[in-house]
Amino acid sequence: MAKQSPRKTAGKAAAKPRTAADIVRGTPRKLTRAQLIDELNNDLAKEFQALVQYVQHAAAMSGPQYDAIKAELVVHSNEEHAHAISLADQIDFLGGVPGVDVAEARISPDSKVMLEQDLDGELDAIARYRERIAQAEMLQEYGLRRALEDILIVEEEHARDLQDALDR
Numbered sequence: 001m002a003k004q005s006p007r008k009t010a011g012k013a014a015a016k017p018r019t020a021a022d023i024v025r026g027t028p029r030k031l032t033r034a035q036l037i038d039e040l041n042n043d044l045a046k047e048f049q050a051l052v053q054y055v056q057h058a059a060a061m062s063g064p065q066y067d068a069i070k071a072e073l074v075v076h077s078n079e080e081h082a083h084a085i086s087l088a089d090q091i092d093f094l095g096g097v098p099g100v101d102v103a104e105a106r107i108s109p110d111s112k113v114m115l116e117q118d119l120d121g122e123l124d125a126i127a128r129y130r131e132r133i134a135q136a137e138m139l140q141e142y143g144l145r146r147a148l149e150d151i152l153i154v155e156e157e158h159a160r161d162l163q164d165a166l167d168r
């Protein structure tokens with residue numbers, strides 16, 4: 001397939017396959033306000049998932065070496081709840097309808113695997129919110145950007161807590 005100059009396609013809404021490298025490079029997808037609302041509802045479903053997953057993991061994790069992190073997971077769960085409230089408010093403010101979908105929680109009989117599942121979720125959240133912040137900026141939604149930045153800071157703390165617990 002012939003390579004197209006980016007100038008020729010600029011301005012057209014051609015769907016371009018997106019790779020993880022795009023997120024790393026910090027080149028956010030251009031999108032409309034309606035598309036941003038859809039993305040935020042996807043983020044909201046993943047906040048509900050994180051809330052549910054942390055409640056399950058905090059209760060089901062066993063072994064004295066996990067006592068400290070179990071207490072921390074309960075704190076995380078409450079913070080994911082606060083993120084869901086913030087996102088739902090922002091979606092409503094943008095003129096959307098906040099969703100009630102819950103992405104599927106991941107569970108395991110192995111406590112270490114639970115922590116790895118939680119860390120995966122946090123790293124995914126960090127990548128998504130970095131992109132979402134850039135998209136909010138593009139659409140000049142500065143209040144949303146600020147709300148997302150507050151969430152991102154907490155997700156980064158969550159990832160560090162889990163990395164410490166996993167000795168990484």
Ligand SMILES: [Fe+2]
Nearest residue numbers: 047079080083
């Ligand atoms: Fe969160």
Ligand SMILES: [Fe+2]
Nearest residue numbers: 122154155158
């Ligand atoms: Fe989190």
